[in-house]
Amino acid sequence: MVEISSRRYFILATIMLASIMGPIDASIVNTILPTIAQYFKVEVALVQWVPMIYLLTISSLLLFYGRLGDIFGYKKVYVMGLAGFIISSLLCGISPNIYFLIAFRALQGIFAAMMMAVPFAIITASFPPMERGKALGINAISISAGLALGPSIGGFITALLNWRFTFFINIPIGVLGLLLAWRIIPEFKGQKARVDIPGAITVFISLFLFLLFVNRAQLHGLDYQNMIILLVSTILGIIFFMLEVGNEEPLLNLNLFKNMTFSFANLSALLNFMSQYVMVFVTPFYLQRVMECPPDKVGLLMTAFPLATLIVAPISGWLSDKIGTRILACVGAAICALSLSLMAQLPISATHFDVAWRLALFGIGTGIFQSPNNSAVMGSVPKPFLGTASGILATMRNVGMVLGIATAGLILYNTIPSVILQKTTLGASDIHVFFSGLKHAYIGGAFLTGIASITSLIRR
Template sequence: MEKFRTNKWSILSAVLIGTVMGPIDGSVTNIAMPQLAKIFNTDITTISWVAMTYLLMLSSLMLTFGRLGDMIGYKKLYQYGLITFSATSAILSMSNNIYMLIIVRAFQAIGAGMLMSMAPAIITATFPATERGKALGFNAMPVSIGLAIGPTLGGFLLTYLGWRSIFYINIPIGIIGFIWAQAVVPDNKGVPEKFDPAGALSAFLFLAGLLLFISKGGTWGWTSSASIISIAIFVTFFIIFIIIENKLEFPMLDLSLFKIRTFTFGNISTLINFMAQFTMTFLTPFLLQQMGFSTDMAGIIMTSFPLIMFVSAPLSGILSDKYGAQILSTIGALISAVALFSMSTLNLHSSMFSIMWRLGLFGIGNGLFQAPNNSSVMGSVSKNRLGIASAFLATMRNAGMVLGIAAGSAIFTNRKIFYETLSISKTNAFMFGLRDAYIVASIFSIISALTSLVRNNINIKNIIERDEK
């Protein structure tokens, strides 16, 4: 067993087990939403809170978990995440009303947050700088697998085993992951620093306020009382957070990290990249529906993106260990921009292949961007700040997801309404609105390429020397 503890690939395999749980659970649960709405006799607005509560809790607590990981040890918090995610999955399967489902999903997000914030930290602490990109590239593979098989698996479980089974599948994965992590992941003591509860609370409130405003503002009305209260909570507690963090000896988020050019611009690039990605993934199913594809066929078409990324992400990680992140991530973002612009040229008569190669090209670009970018961000900080760096990177990803869905929805809806005022058919207005949204997503990717280009290109030798100190 001691041999396994020193084997970095065994440690990576333990992390991959936890990494695959979130994507599978998310994609399976999303496909089950219509059926859950019928089972619990509720409307689409209420059932949407099953996903929204999960996302809000996950994103708002990520920084707290990152800081706790640096303090108590990455392995310990990672295992807490596996236990929490598995236990709440069991409780979710016993839900007898929609409110229980929503509340327990919030607690499940706590487990997911621990897993997501600790996985890159464990990998970065385990692998040398010369193999970090490769390892983080492999870590992207289970995400692609989860996103690819989730819809099909969810459909099978719902059809043959019932809705409760979509939560059962997490339990054996979590148990296996906990046992394997206990066996192979080494303990790390963490840093003997005080926890910052005021900073954690203010961070949770400002992130929750911001994400709630972005995701629900369009539904509530951007100037409604609920939207104004949400944005007021964001502004107030963001200011309080900055004041607190500047005063404390041991802040929850070390603001000096933002003086590191690679860390700052790598995170900005992540945020904008995920805005582009989720604008595309949110809108494309509507395009496929408009083109007449069945739900099953649309699911097959959409897997083109994660399946290609499954291959491109580890390859780009290997290349980044040799050539660095700056050029690779920039090229990846530009390829994504080209793919998104090409999506804007589709029409109702486009073939399935013409859609799939565009999604595949986007998968190449995204895979080329993410692993090198993540490696450069994680490699830019000292080892005692890997937890918070990993958590902040995950927070930028989740914020990008929410912003991308909100931006894509708003652009498509507003442009569609505009084109309808020009007295053209609703079908053409739909396609023109979609075209404009894809073009804006392409612009997001171009901006991501620019922010990626201006980062410092990390010198691998300097990182090795720093880590050995």
């Protein structure tokens, strides 16, 4: 333990190097989707599966890989995921058609989930409790930097070379991260337990179908196919919990949720990430359709959010080690709610600065909230279940992203007539109707993170 403690910041730096790839990859792909659709000459409905299958696969496997880390060791899961991510990035870059690209993105999601499931566990196991918040706050820099740099890098690489190199960029970063991880991350001893295969299969299918239902429901509503998908997902979810209750070595230890800090901090994370992706999903519509900003200007303005988080998160994490997590998480979520409320009050004639400082305020709130809340989750579980806790927290993040986009989409589709949504250019009367729908979505996001502010106060 003394050896681990002496090189804990090298371990953190190694984790951060690989952690930056996930956000960069996700934000780059969203940026270049129109280019990919044009290159393969396919419809938007088909090319949307490129990011969606990636996110669905990751979200459905995080619980399983988190538990796998508890059993076989966090380093093994992390290194295997990083190696697979490098190979699958290469395969994505050489895809001969859109169907191969979608398949390889699913494969990339399988390995990305391994990378994302255990970093919180590795950091928590490497740092003493009095430095845990600071370490998690510093780690948040890589995620925020990835989100901030992704759109710009994607646009630059696609313009200078072509879209395939947006996947190839993962290879040199990944190889360096893999070499460092192999050398620096210690072998955390696993526990003697069997892998809950029935539970893993059941929860994977259940979560995958649920998130698929959420995505489809935005466009197709509660049609016959969606109701079947939701029914099967619900039945499998019930079966999963029945399997876990009677299992001595479960995939998901339900006893963890008896701890109020663990349960409500995870709920707060889910709600806050939902509000984040309401902001991330809705604001580009406002910038493009209402303010008529070009894509490069949209990307530049949107970076105000992650850049503010990047600056604030380490400070908030350090502060949480001194004064505790409750107040900081509550204040951070409340600031996010304030920012979304202020976005809802923007006039149609708002300036770029009006939007930028509100986005920066949201980033400040996010930075204040995340590090203390993550520290509360990871500090509330026994050491043998750090991988499980890390997997659950990562699942809350990814499911929150999907639900946030779905919530925003649902509000927009129900408040804005479809004929206006389909227009590329809006008239004066259309803009007022369109902007009214955006305001409802912002208010919905403020309500979600407002609840997160309250649940952040509930601690054991």
